[in-house]
Amino acid sequence: MSAAEHLDPIPDSFILQPPVFHPVVPYTTTIFGGLYAGKMIMLQGVVPLHARRFQVDFQCGCSLHPRPDIAFHFNPRFYTVKPHVICNTLQGGVWQKEVRWPGVTLQRGASFLVLFLFENEEVKPFVEGSREYPVGYPFLLYSPRLEVPCSRTLPRGLWPGQVIVVRGLVLQEPKDFTLSLRDGATRVPVTLRASFTDKTLAWVSSWGRKKLISAPFLFYPQRFFEVLLLCQEGGLKLALNGQGLGATSLDQKALEQLRELRISGSVHLYCVHY
Structure with a gap:
């Protein structure tokens, strides 16, 4: 698995963060400079042959107690008849209204590439092989506790x-x-x-x-x-x-x-x- 980000070419307008190769899962890292409109995160990996699910969480802080808000939760699930993706937001310890995307192109035993494009009030994940960007709402930029x-x-x-x-x-x-x-x-x-x-x-x-x-x-x-x-x-x-x-x-x-x-x-x- 590797993770990288698309960087704005304008000098001094981005935080340089190198890609991470072969991280141990579960993996946690700080996103230098936070997330803002126009920023893109790229995730590459392989879904294990017997995988039931995996998730990618963009969260506000790294505390354990209380649990930090999760701005965007991306959760492909493979244990149902038709694999699908659940997206959601955790705010104040409460999950918000989820968005469900059927027909996801992610498959067990196959490699994948997912791009997360962050805009002002939404996140657009793009899975290689699909025809459009699904959209997730809402998106929390900062945690009030910080x-x-x-x-x-x-x-x-x-x-x-x-x-x-x-x-x-x-x-x-x-x-x-x-x-x-x-x-x-x-x-x-x-x-x-x-x-x-x-x-x-x-x-x-x-x-x-x-x-x-x-x-x-x-x-x-x-x-x-x-x-x-x-x-x-x-x-x-x-x-x-x-x-x-x-x-x-x-x-x-x-x-x-x-x-x-x-x-x-x-x-x-x-x-x-x-």
Whole structure:
């Protein structure tokens, strides 16, 4: 199986994302820059000989609890007399009115190529060998739970081995990005702050002390980013876009007292996971 996307040729108007070859199924990935009108996703694979069904979900975020909204659910089914495709949307934990397409050209034991074309308020899947684009409604662009500023509670605080993952897209004319961890007394023991004005990344303590992170500035306008915080004994280890950028000190008692994760700044969020 491989997945690729059609990219707008205008410079700086797309997020470059290479194709993925032979991924392990089930497979989950972040779509750099999100989905917008004109974007296309291509999916190639082979249906197993005894397959009953498979599905492709374009979802808003990657949380486990609560389950994220699914903007578009594509579900070919082969166990009925006539194979067909079910398309739907999951919103607030409730499935919406489904669309059923009979006579799908997908077959057990055969290879396939499916194109998903995203428009303003609809999705058009095209299966190789068919004559038209079926249309699915509705299409949710963003999840309200990921609107910035975004806040998440940490009921048990942080402990060694816990990981916080934040994925998103930097806006076109960004000013700053802030990730703060607050304790029960609403103090902010530690903040990660990126300044797009002077291209600096720093840890800021509760008493205002600023410690610059001496590493390349990896935030770019209209580009995808991933911030990873690994909690370990003595503090938090930071990685940005897969590159380790050192750690900040914080004793275990302070880590356990942290109760809120807050994210603000010039970004669109696509995932907040911990």
